[in-house]
Amino acid sequence: MIRTIxxxxxxxxSIAAMATIPYGTISKEDHNRAVDLVRQxxxxxxxxxxxGQVGGFQTFGIERLGIPxxxxxxxxQGVRNDTRSTYYPCGMSVAASFNRSVAKGVGSGIGCDARxxxxxxxxxxxxxxxRSASCGRNFEYFGEDPYLAAETAASLICGIQEQGVISTxxxxxxxxxxxxxxxxxxxxxxxxxxxxxxxxxxxAVEKAxxxxxxxxxxxxxxxxxxxxxxxxxxxxxxxxxxxxxMSDWTSTYSTIGCVTGGLDLEMPRGRVMNYSLxxxxxxxxxxxxxxxxxxxxxxxxxxxxxxxxxxxxxxSSIPEDYEYSREMAxxxxxxxxxxxxxxxxLPIRSNRRNDIVVxxxxxxxxxxxxxxxxxxxxxxxxxxxxxxMQSLGKGYKVRTMDWKNVDAASLAKATAVIFxxxxxxxxxxxNRDKDYRLPDGQDEAIKAIAAINPNVxxxxxxxxxxxxxxxxxxxxxxxxxxxxxQAGGPALADIISGKxxxxxxxxxxxxxxxxxxxxxxxxxxxxxxxxxxxxHQERYAKYPFxxxxxxxxxxxxxxxKFGVKPLFPFGYGLTYSRFEYSDISxxxxxxxxxxxxxxxxxxxxxxxxxxxxxxAPIAPNVLRPTRELKGYDKVTLAPGESRICTVHLPGSAxxxxxxxxxxxxxxxxxxxIQVGRNADGIVLSKTVVL
Ligand code: BGC
Numbered sequence: 001m002i003r004t005i006x007x008x009x010x011x012x013x014s015i016a017a018m019a020t021i022p023y024g025t026i027s028k029e030d031h032n033r034a035v036d037l038v039r040q041x042x043x044x045x046x047x048x049x050x051x052g053q054v055g056g057f058q059t060f061g062i063e064r065l066g067i068p069x070x071x072x073x074x075x076x077q078g079v080r081n082d083t084r085s086t087y088y089p090c091g092m093s094v095a096a097s098f099n100r101s102v103a104k105g106v107g108s109g110i111g112c113d114a115r116x117x118x119x120x121x122x123x124x125x126x127x128x129x130x131r132s133a134s135c136g137r138n139f140e141y142f143g144e145d146p147y148l149a150a151e152t153a154a155s156l157i158c159g160i161q162e163q164g165v166i167s168t169x170x171x172x173x174x175x176x177x178x179x180x181x182x183x184x185x186x187x188x189x190x191x192x193x194x195x196x197x198x199x200x201x202x203x204a205v206e207k208a209x210x211x212x213x214x215x216x217x218x219x220x221x222x223x224x225x226x227x228x229x230x231x232x233x234x235x236x237x238x239x240x241x242x243x244x245x246m247s248d249w250t251s252t253y254s255t256i257g258c259v260t261g262g263l264d265l266e267m268p269r270g271r272v273m274n275y276s277l278x279x280x281x282x283x284x285x286x287x288x289x290x291x292x293x294x295x296x297x298x299x300x301x302x303x304x305x306x307x308x309x310x311x312x313x314x315x316s317s318i319p320e321d322y323e324y325s326r327e328m329a330x331x332x333x334x335x336x337x338x339x340x341x342x343x344x345x346l347p348i349r350s351n352r353r354n355d356i357v358v359x360x361x362x363x364x365x366x367x368x369x370x371x372x373x374x375x376x377x378x379x380x381x382x383x384x385x386x387x388x389m390q391s392l393g394k395g396y397k398v399r400t401m402d403w404k405n406v407d408a409a410s411l412a413k414a415t416a417v418i419f420x421x422x423x424x425x426x427x428x429x430x431n432r433d434k435d436y437r438l439p440d441g442q443d444e445a446i447k448a449i450a451a452i453n454p455n456v457x458x459x460x461x462x463x464x465x466x467x468x469x470x471x472x473x474x475x476x477x478x479x480x481x482x483x484x485x486q487a488g489g490p491a492l493a494d495i496i497s498g499k500x501x502x503x504x505x506x507x508x509x510x511x512x513x514x515x516x517x518x519x520x521x522x523x524x525x526x527x528x529x530x531x532x533x534x535x536h537q538e539r540y541a542k543y544p545f546x547x548x549x550x551x552x553x554x555x556x557x558x559x560x561k562f563g564v565k566p567l568f569p570f571g572y573g574l575t576y577s578r579f580e581y582s583d584i585s586x587x588x589x590x591x592x593x594x595x596x597x598x599x600x601x602x603x604x605x606x607x608x609x610x611x612x613x614x615x616a617p618i619a620p621n622v623l624r625p626t627r628e629l630k631g632y633d634k635v636t637l638a639p640g641e642s643r644i645c646t647v648h649l650p651g652s653a654x655x656x657x658x659x660x661x662x663x664x665x666x667x668x669x670x671x672x673i674q675v676g677r678n679a680d681g682i683v684l685s686k687t688v689v690l
Pocket of ligand 1: 430
């Protein structure tokens with residue numbers, strides 16, 4: 001067994017090392033082979049290939065031509081369909097790590113798990129931008145910043161694809177709410193779409209050569225995404241996507257729209273793209289058979305490039321419960337949690353107060369986000385925080401108690417850790433937006449416990465911002481734990497006990513109230529300024545749309561524009577040590593600049609800092625955000641240790657999208673290059689002239 005694992009480990013590494021051209025890149029030979037196969041196919045066979053098989057989650061095979069049916073599985077917390085598998089931290093946690101190798105590791109773990117099960121398409125990652133705390137799927141996604149989302153996505157996709165599995169990035173595009181997700185049209189301008197909402201998809205195509213793109217449920221500017229030539233042809237294909245464009249499940253509405261709009265694969269079955277509907281349209285000259293051929297070529301050249309015509313999809317040398325995957329899940333789990341507050345409560349040392357009470361609805365469970373992102377973890381592999389704290393050993397005495405009926409006398413003198421938040425798969429899931437408040441009277445319980453105990457740490461499972469105002473001033477420490485996967489408990493135990501320092505950073509702005517978010521007045525189909533967001537379907541049903549009026553000024557980009565300050569800024573996160581920044585230099589390099597600075601750990605703990613590089617145009621010709629993230633580096637340093645960090649800013653880091661030229665433009669002028677701990681914590685800055 002050990003031998004097998006080591007051999008497969010070696011394969012994992014060597015494929016990765018060789019990948020200078022992203023794995024899965026479609027070659028001329030792949031294309032020609034696909035064209036040749038399509039020439040041999042009947043119209044009926046072609047119409048079969050461009051839709052999923054009834055029963056879902058696989059394509060059709062055409063046996064006489066050696067074309068296999070290819071299995072699919074959700075994503076993104078692990079391999080979901082018909083199986084138990086490694087449960088990885090959710091997307092928001094991976095983004096919060098601000099660590100490209102963590103993202104890549106999660107991707108390769110998922111890729112291995114998929115290969116072990118013969119799955120050819122993973123339906124992940126999800127990269128829709130975090131526009132509001134209300135979106136029920138935020139936990140699956142990578143936060144509010146297009147650069148962070150793009151870097152995380154490209155790394156994760158390379159991880160999956162280097163294992164010989166197609167990654168399917170979703171949901172293209174401008175799908176940022178769950179309420180009435182089939183019906184509400186996203187009204188968005190071209191600049192905002194390109195600068196904010198398309199960026200991660202574009203990076204997936206350009207940097208990672210993602211094999212497949214899933215369209216979204218919602219219409220964009222009045223046209224359903226699966227039938228939008230603007231999205232698919234004018235953008236996605238124009239960026240160089242040669243892979244597959246597949247619909248989300250039942251998001252197709254018309255044969256002509258899907259055929260001419262550029263969709264290749266209708267999922268989960270051919271509701272509108274089937275032989276009996278397509279044949280008469282071709283016979284009557286309404287659509288051209290060449291459009292069908294093109295879809296088949298796109299599908300075939302992708303599965304050829306991934307080797308599915310030449311090797312079995314299943315790699316039986318990889319165990320379903322794979323040590324490497326478990327390791328990747330643990331690596332990611334440790335780097336995701338974000339410490340928002342610490343007034344001396346953490347870390348809890350074994351030699352301090354040993355009576356530790358871990359309580360709360362999530363103390364002894366391992367919750368996960370639901371919907372298609374739901375996961376069925378491998379039995380025995382998920383460890384709760386309580387169990388993990390109890391196995392710390394070495395002087396840690398850890399007990400629990402009923403969080404709704406606490407024993408005040410015994411709790412008063414203990415060190416309390418409350419684990420709350422989304423408590424099962426129904427708390428956050430697709431198809432509905434979520435409450436801002438914690439569920440189930442948790443606020444009241446936390447407040448009551450904090451009134452008894454002066455030393456409370458609160459740990460929260462969440463996919464995004466939530467209302468902590470009821471108790472934030474009464475507790476001593478707050479950690480956002482996201483949905484941390486099967487290793488979330490042990491990772492948190494390591495952080496809480498100080499074995500590792502927390503190193504996650506907020507991938508979105510934590511405003512402190514729903515209303516402060518610049519998108520709030522325009523979120524949902526409720527376009528009035530009511531503070532209690534409730535969709536008013538009856539009122540807007542005739543023409544439901546959500547206007548992206550805040551434009552490019554979402555999240556931290558909107559702070560100066562709208563004069564609002566958040567409770568915790570984008571990129572924020574505390575650790576157990578302190579870092580000093582000094583000695584910035586900016587030198588021209590490779591059409592852009594190299595930004596160098598010295599980072600010193602001046603505290604007492606080994607810890608990681610996420611150094612963030614922002615570009616701030618001075619007196620720009622067009623409206624631009626005060627600053628935008630364009631680079632970051634996560635650096636781990638021992639106490640007293642220093643390192644010179646260099647972050648490269650390519651020329652494109654200075655560009656903005658100009659609707660006048662339908663493209664990107666860089667203006668000459670002065671720009672501040674700012675290095676900071678977070679979007680509101682700039683510590684070094686240097687002006688450059690373009
Ligand atoms: C979701 C997709 C998912 C698909 C298949 C849809 O409801 O929006 O993200 O991949 O179902 O489960």
